[in-house]
Amino acid sequence: MKYINKFGPTRLGLFTQTVVKPVFKARGLMEGKILSHWPQIVGEQLSQVSFAEKITFPKGKRVEGTLHLTVTSSGSLFMQYAQDLILERVNTFFGYKALTKLRFTHGLSLKKESLKPKRIKIISKEDEAWLQKQIEIIKDRDLKTHLETLGKALL
Numbered sequence: 345m346k347y348i349n350k351f352g353p354t355r356l357g358l359f360t361q362t363v364v365k366p367v368f369k370a371r372g373l374m375e376g377k378i379l380s381h382w383p384q385i386v387g388e389q390l391s392q393v394s395f396a397e398k399i400t401f402p403k404g405k406r407v408e409g410t411l412h413l414t415v416t417s418s419g420s421l422f423m424q425y426a427q428d429l430i431l432e433r434v435n436t437f438f439g440y441k442a443l444t445k446l447r448f449t450h451g452l453s454l455k456k457e458s459l460k461p462k463r464i465k466i467i468s469k470e471d472e473a474w475l476q477k478q479i480e481i482i483k484d485r486d487l488k489t490h491l492e493t494l495g496k497a498l499l
Contacts, residue, residue, distance in 0.1 A: 378411075378434070385437045386430055393419025395452055399443070410445040414452045423448060471499045 383391040393416045401409040411434060415423050427446050435441050475495040482488045
């Protein structure tokens with residue numbers, strides 16, 4: 345356990361590690377790092393359709409393990425195609441070839457927030473005028489519309 349600063353705010357994780365660590369170890373989740381860092385490991389898209397359940401290893405080994413994932417039914421095909429990428433990212437995260445297989449279980453439901461489309465932020469009038477000036481010479485309406493959307497997203 346790290347030293348606790350008595351004079352300032354401290355992270356809650358310092359106090360919960362003693363309680364949480366045995367639970368994660370029993371589930372084979374390597375101190376819970378794979379759960380807490382799942383979106384950073386596999387990326388935002390893959391983490392929205394999957395959830396790491398546990399890691400199992402062959403008896404007496406800590407390599408060539410299997411990562412058990414719960415996935416949405418709509419994301420299972422996507423996860424199957426990205427299997428090599430997921431294994432590479434997880435092994436890179438741990439620093440050695442910890443996993444060689446993935447096992448998928450259906451049963452995860454999507455959060456309603458992830459289904460909502462993201463809104464484009466409102467840009468200033470000066471930026472809007474500059475963007476219109478940049479795309480006014482384009483004749484193709486579809487291209488102009490797409491470039492305007494891209495410009496608004498970037499600005």
